[in-house]
Structure formats: structure tokens, C-alpha cells
Amino acid sequence: MSIRYAFPFALLLVAAPAFAQEGHDHHATHADHAAPSGLTMKQVMGDLAAQLGRIQQGLLSGNRYMVQQGAEAIAAHPAPDGGIKPYVKKNAERLKETIPVMDRQVHQTATELAEKAMTAPMGELAAMSATITGGCVGCHDLFRDGE
Secondary structure (H helix, E strand, C coil), X not given: CCCCCCCCCCCHHHXXXXXXXXXXXXXXCHHHCCCECCCCHHHHHHXXXXXXXXXHHHHHHCCHXXXXXXXXXXXXXXXXXXXXXHHCCCCHHHXXXXXXXXXXXXXXXXHHHHHHCCCCCHHHHHHHHHHHHHHHHHHHHHXXXXX
């Protein structure tokens, strides 16, 4: 897959891996399995945005395979090198308390979406996609100034 997008999007989806990379205590999260990738945060965010688009296209066209592949990619995305601190514009003191909750909302939902993509009703899959998107937007609202 080509990672060519150059805008930060879905900060939440990389927050947990990067937070763990910086050596903070947290509950078991996606970060426990993600390794630095050689990618910048903007590159990772661009790919995650593309995967959200892939899920949406799959939902709209009834292509369950696309839904599954997009969700799997979100659930197992690489961590950006350098962590998230340089990108956090506001509320940095809330990272430790917020990241595990947001991680569950996004990564666990993406994992569940991937597991159910071939069998669950499309409406249920759409609701899970909305949960993932809501997590992205919530993270942006909490940690970024309207860039």
C-alpha cells in the first residue's frame, strides 16, 4: 500500500503506540504490539485515513473484504518514529489517562470489525466504523488546535 498522504489525520490511532514507546505506564494496548516503523506521524496518519476510506467504500458498495482489510490495517498499524509529543498541541497532561480509553475505542473496535466483517449485518459494521471515526475525531478535539 502506498503511503503518500502528508496531513495529520486520526491522531488517536497512533497515540497509544507512540505513548507506550515513550515509556509511560498504561494498560495493555495496541502499543504492546506496534514497533517503530521508520514512518513519520503524518505518513502513518495518511495511511490510517486511507484505511478509514477503504472501510467506508466497502460499506457503501457491500464489499465485506474491503471492510475487513481496512479494519485489519487500522488494528495493526505501525507506530510513527518519534512518538506523538511533538504533535500534541493542547491538553498534553491528559495523555496518560486518555490514551488507554481511546486505544480501546479505536483498536479494539477495529479488531472486532475485522473479525465480524464477513458475517455481521452491514448496519452493525457501519456502527463499528462510526465508533472508530468518533475516536479519531475525539482525539483531534482533545489534543490538537484546529489545524
